[in-house]
Amino acid sequence: MGLAAATFLTLILGLGALSLGQIGSVTAVSLEMRDVALPKLLAVNEIEIALDAHALLARRRVQVTDFRQAADIDREMRRAAARFLTGIERLDQLTLGARALEVEQSLEAAWLEYLAALDRVGRLYERGALADAEAAMQDSVRVAEADVRRSVSDLVDVVQAEAAGISAAAEREWQRARVLTLGALLAGLAATLLTMRWVVRRVSRPLLAISAAMRRLNRGEDAAILPVLPGRTDEIGILAEAAAAFRDSVLEARALAADLELQREILAASVRNMPLGLCMLDELGRVAVSNRALAEIFDLSPADCAPGVAQRDLLDRLAARVDRGRKSAGEFSTGIAAAVARGDQMTGTWQLMAGGSVSVIIQPTPDGWMMIAEDITERVSHEANIRHLARHDPLTGLPNRRAFSEEIDRAIAEAGAECPAAVLFVDLDRFKNVNDTLGHGIGDALLRQVAARLSWAVRDADTVARFGGDEFAVIQRGCVQPEGARGLGERIIALLSSPFEIEGNSLRIGGSVGVALAPGDGGCVADVLRNADLALYAAKAAGRGQCLFFDPEMNARQRALQKLEHDLRQAVLSDAFVMEYQPLFDIASGDLVGAEALMRWIDPVRGRVSPAEFVPMAEELGLIVPLGARALEMACADAATWPAHLKVAVNLSPVQVHRVGVIEDVRAALAASGLDPRRLEVEITEGVLLDHGPEVLGTLDALHEMGVQIALDDFGTGYSSLGYLRALRLDKVKIDISFVRELENDPSAAAIVRAVCSLCASLDIGVTAEGVETAEQLASVAAAGCIEAQGFYLGRPGAAEIIAGLAGTALQGGRGVA
Incomplete structure (x- = not known):
């Protein structure tokens, strides 16, 4: 038993050892299969899968135009390339035979060539050479890809052969196991x-x-x-x-x-x-995409342009809503269809039957064609308005200088020596005074009424234009000259001399006209305009309300005026002005009470220049403000040297009064001279009082608060209104010289002066008579009630020292003292 047991045990042990040996052999073969052959196969399989994915993505990449899809494909291609390289790395980590190493190196070289071919295709694609990129894709990339696939196939064969060897070994071990x-x-x-x-x-x-x-x-x-x-x-x-x-x-x-x-x-x-109308049709000629804006722009129902609508039906519906000119609806539709069939791009602006403008772009697409429509009605209207404004005055609607010059060109071309064209320059008299005193709103309304009157005065064949400010111009065609132009000029002057009723104001301005005939007075636009302007300047210099024709002598006069303007500017810079003073007497006592300051220009060539020559030009050139401030400074400095009971009167222009800085000018002049403000009297004209609004009243009140006296000069001319005496804080009224001269001969003038003196006495306002030149006139103004008087009979203007010398003297025997 024991032996049997031992034998059995030995047998069992032997069989167990044999089984263990067989199991060890099989296990060794299996481990070799698992650890070597299978990872190689998996790595090669991964390389093959990555190559397939990368090649498929590369072919899709060149077909994609959407940048988002392209970015996604690029990302997937990078992943596939990474998987390919991962497979190579796995192979490198395994034990490879000589043949496998050789095939692997060939594969890596083929892969790099494949990537290089793809990179070249990518650069062609980025440059927009799509056809070249497609050709390269079909040629070099496909060849490189085939090389990579052959290398992969060879590698698969080598790896499979190695696996087959391992499999054969496993088969032998299995055969041995059968005899167990x-x-x-x-x-x-x-x-x-x-x-x-x-x-x-x-x-x-x-x-x-x-x-x-x-x-x-x-x-x-x-x-x-x-x-x-x-x-x-x-x-x-x-x-x-x-x-x-x-x-x-x-x-x-x-x-x-x-x-x-x-x-x-x-x-x-x-x-x-989107605000733009869009419609896309496919290769079958049916609507594929359309939006609501397209239907709204062309007044279509949604069903008229819905997906599936045939091209012919869509074009017919569009033709029914577009102003086609002389084309029929069929010709319109056929023309668009033919252009689309040829692959032509169409752009243009369609006018709608219902009104409005539409910008249209029709262009082919890879699988049909598309139309983009934009409603540009508002833009077209705005551009038309801009074109109109470029040639017309926005205030009056009349043609402007540019359009007028073009009309002169045409008029010169059409005119002849027998029937010349006339160019009339019209300038409004006293417009600046209205604009400065009543405000720009009234001034603009006045200009519109002037434009209406000028348009009414001419014929349909004539042209009226506004150059700016108060300057207008007229072209007269087809009339006998100079009679026609003279008649038109006089008619214009008469129309402008009639009162203008604007917002409760009755305004009288008048006008001056200068005329040049073309081609006699100039063969080009510049010459005609210059000569008409010279004629206008001469008409204004002749006393306004005149119509004068150009003559060559006006050039010389214009040069003289330009020289005067230049010299005046230089005189202001060099302070070439002096002050003279006209004495002012108390009529009752005969005592000297003060003097009126009068500025004189001393020119090296002209000598003493009258204020009548340079003051209007100074106002026109904008020099009156510095001149006025200088006059205040000089007058206050001279008056400070006189006896304390003498006062000085200084004229303020309307421009100065309407300027807030005049208060500082007065305060600076008083401070620099040390003159008592009560000894300063500022004289204003009635033109200033046309606008006795808050600004003017504020300026006059501020001067009163300083102690300065206010005098109303030239009373009885222009816009005289007794309301000024009540509304304004006046200290004195000065009767104009025109009334003083008529006192002896015109009972009505004497009655007016007496009435004014009586009214002023009741309002505690002093009255001064200007321009007293005879003893009789002095007696008359005294009898009328005037308190003070000045004039050549009483004393001519002189230097400040003369006024100081007159202090303490009196009128003697009714005669002047100087």
Whole structure:
């Protein structure tokens, strides 16, 4: 028993040892299969899969034009290339034979050439050489890809051959196992049972779990959970890793699909809501895409341009709404269809029958054609308005200087020596005074009425224009000259001399006209305009309200005026002005009470220039403000040297009074001279009082608060209104010289002077008579009630020292003292 037992035991041990030896041999072969052959096959398989994916993506890349899709494909291509290189790296980590190493190196070289070919295609694509890129794709890239595939195929053959050798060894070991004893069979059976248990636990269960998870994932359940196999590096572990990678790829693809769907919806919403009309037709000539804006622009119903509508029907509906000119609806539709068939691009502006303008672009697409429409009605109207404004005065609607010059060109071309064209320049008299005193609103209204009167005065063949400010111009055609132009000029002057009723104001301005005949007075626009302007300047210098024709002597006069303007500017810079003073006497006592300051220009060539010559020009050139400030400064400085009971009167122009800075000018002059403000009297004209609004009243009140006296000069001319005496804080009224001269001969003038003196006495306002030149006039103004008087009979203007010397003297025997 013991021996049997020992023998049995020995047999069992021998069989066990034999079985263990066989198991060891099989295990060695299996390990070689698992650790060498299978990883090689998997690596080669991964390389082949990565190559297939990369090649497929490369072909899709050159066909895609959307930059988002292109970016996604580029990303996937980089991943495929990474997987390819990962497979190569895995092969490098394994033991390879000489042939396998040689094939691997050939594969790497072919792969680099393939990538280089793709890079060249990419550069062609980026430069827009699509045809060259496609040709390269079909040529060099396809050849390089075939080389890579051949290398992969060779590598597969080598790896499979190695696997086949290992498999043959396993077959031999299996044959040896067949001769095992019953114990070996029993041991094999036991080993099989153990192996089955191992397979169930290590293989079947993970495979079933992976399969179940894949089915759930296939049903759209993104939450499917794969088994976790930590540390598993065998096929099951590799399969689990591959399943996880597949799951991630599926989830990424679904996210990408969702993103693409979102982008599609955004694009569709953009098309629906874009302000431009859009319509795309496919290769079958049917509407594929259209939006609401297209229907609204062409007044179509949604069904008229809905997807599926035939091209002919759409074009006919558009033709029915477009102003086609002389084309029929059929010709219109056929013309567009023919252009589309030729692949031509069409652009233009369509005018709609219902009114409005539409900018249209029709261009071919790879699978049909498209139309983009934009409603440009408002823009067209705005551009037309801009073109109108470029040639017309915005205030009056009359042609401007540019348009007028073009009309002169045509008039000169049409005119002849027997029937010349006349160019009339019209300038408004006293407009600046109205504009400065009543404000720009009244001035603009006046200009519009002037434009209406001038347009009424001319014929349809004539042209009226406004150059700016108060300057107008007229072209008269087809009249006998100079009679026609003279008659038109006199008619214009008469119309402008009639009162203008504007917002409760009755305005009288008048006008002056200068005339040049073309081509006699100039063969080009510049000459005619210059000569008409010279004629106008001469008309204004002749006393306004005149119509004068150009003559060559006007050029000399114009040069003289330009020289006067230049010299006046230089005189202001060099302070070439002096002050003279005309004495002012109290009529009752005969005492000297002050003097009126009169500025004189001393020119090296002209000598003493009269204010009548340079003051209007100073106002026109904008020099009156510095001249006025200088007059205040000089008058206050001279008066400060006189006896304390003498005052000085200084004239303020309307421009100065309407300027806030005049208060500072007066304050500065008083401060510099030390003169008592009560000894300063500022004289304003009635033109200032046309606008006795807050600014003017504020200026006069501020001067009163300083102690300065206010005198109203030239009363009785212009816009005399007794309301001024009540509304304004006046200290004195000066009767104009025109009334003083008529006192002896015109009873009405004497009555007016007496009435003014009586009214002023009741209002505690002093009255001064200007321009007293005879003893009789002095007696008359005294009898009328005037308190003070000045004039040549009483004293001529002189230097400040003369006034100081007259202090303490009195009128003697009714005669002047100087």
